[in-house]
Amino acid sequence: MEIIVLKEIDSTNNYAKKLIDKNKNNFVVLANKQTNGRGRLDRKWISNEGGLYFSLVKDFSDIYPILTPLAIVKTLKLFNIDAKIKFPNDITINNKKLSGILIESYKDRVIIGIGINFYNKVELDTAISIYDLNTFVDRLEFLFKFLEIFNKYLKKDKNQILDEYKKYSSTLNQKVKLILPNKVVEGFVRDIDFDGITLKIGDREVKYPTGEVVHLRI
Ligand code: BTN
Numbered sequence: 001m002e003i004i005v006l007k008e009i010d011s012t013n014n015y016a017k018k019l020i021d022k023n024k025n026n027f028v029v030l031a032n033k034q035t036n037g038r039g040r041l042d043r044k045w046i047s048n049e050g051g052l053y054f055s056l057v058k059d060f061s062d063i064y065p066i067l068t069p070l071a072i073v074k075t076l077k078l079f080n081i082d083a084k085i086k087f088p089n090d091i092t093i094n095n096k097k098l099s100g101i102l103i104e105s106y107k108d109r110v111i112i113g114i115g116i117n118f119y120n121k122v123e124l125d126t127a128i129s130i131y132d133l134n135t136f137v138d139r140l141e142f143l144f145k146f147l148e149i150f151n152k153y154l155k156k157d158k159n160q161i162l163d164e165y166k167k168y169s170s171t172l173n174q175k176v177k178l179i180l181p182n183k184v185v186e187g188f189v190r191d192i193d194f195d196g197i198t199l200k201i202g203d204r205e206v207k208y209p210t211g212e213v214v215h216l217r218i
Helices: 012-021 062-077 139-154 160-168
Strands: 001-010 027-034 054-059 085-088 090-091 096-106 109-115 176-178 185-191 196-201 204-208 211-214
Touching: 001 012, 012 027, 012 054, 012 085, 012 096, 012 176, 027 139, 054 139, 062 085, 062 090, 062 096, 062 109, 062 139, 085 139, 176 196, 185 204
Parallel strands: 001 027
Antiparallel strands: 027 054, 054 109, 085 090, 090 096, 096 109, 176 185, 176 211, 185 196, 196 204
16 A cells, blocks of 8 residues: 655645545555644644654545554554553543544545554643553554554454454443533443444433543443
8 A cells, every 4th residue: 555655744634635636545644743633523633743643545435433443452452552442433541542533535535544642742631642651662663564454454344343343442331421513412332333322321222423422430
């Protein structure tokens, strides 16, 4: 897979869109830093030097929100780092965010944007970096291993991928608050799959396409 390496860019997801406009497919855009890194829900993703910022472009499929966090967790495992997946696709260690994923569909393609805190300074106390773990992982080595694992999983059965995702989910079977665009609901997480999260609210089970999850302690 072709990897395009940039010193600095506004956002690797934005750059990926420009290349899709030129009809490119199946590539990775990697940047040393981003001046306008974007997160989910219109948030900013602070992207100073030292972190790993890249976007992957593929044909459209609904597998990526499940497959991508799983492939990140599996890659971290190779480097002896244990991480969890917080719904929908944040990667956390000790409940702090190590990595975020922004998946956007564009034309008939999907852009999978991944940001991982490596040696960049993380300013939020809800975030964590590889540096904080007192271990060293080479960013490029991580990227190559990630792509290997990602492509290996792409060939697997969808339900097997989902089952593995669930093993690393810190959200499944938890009491959560789910923040939706127009309301907040509270319930017990019964299931997660390719099209959303199922909550038990009172004696009803309700499925929501996505949302922001806050884990509650019981
Ligand atoms: C989130 O947790 O809100 C998602 C963060 C995604 C950040 C990555 S960094 C590479 C790619 N380019 C962007 O502008 N955003 C994604």
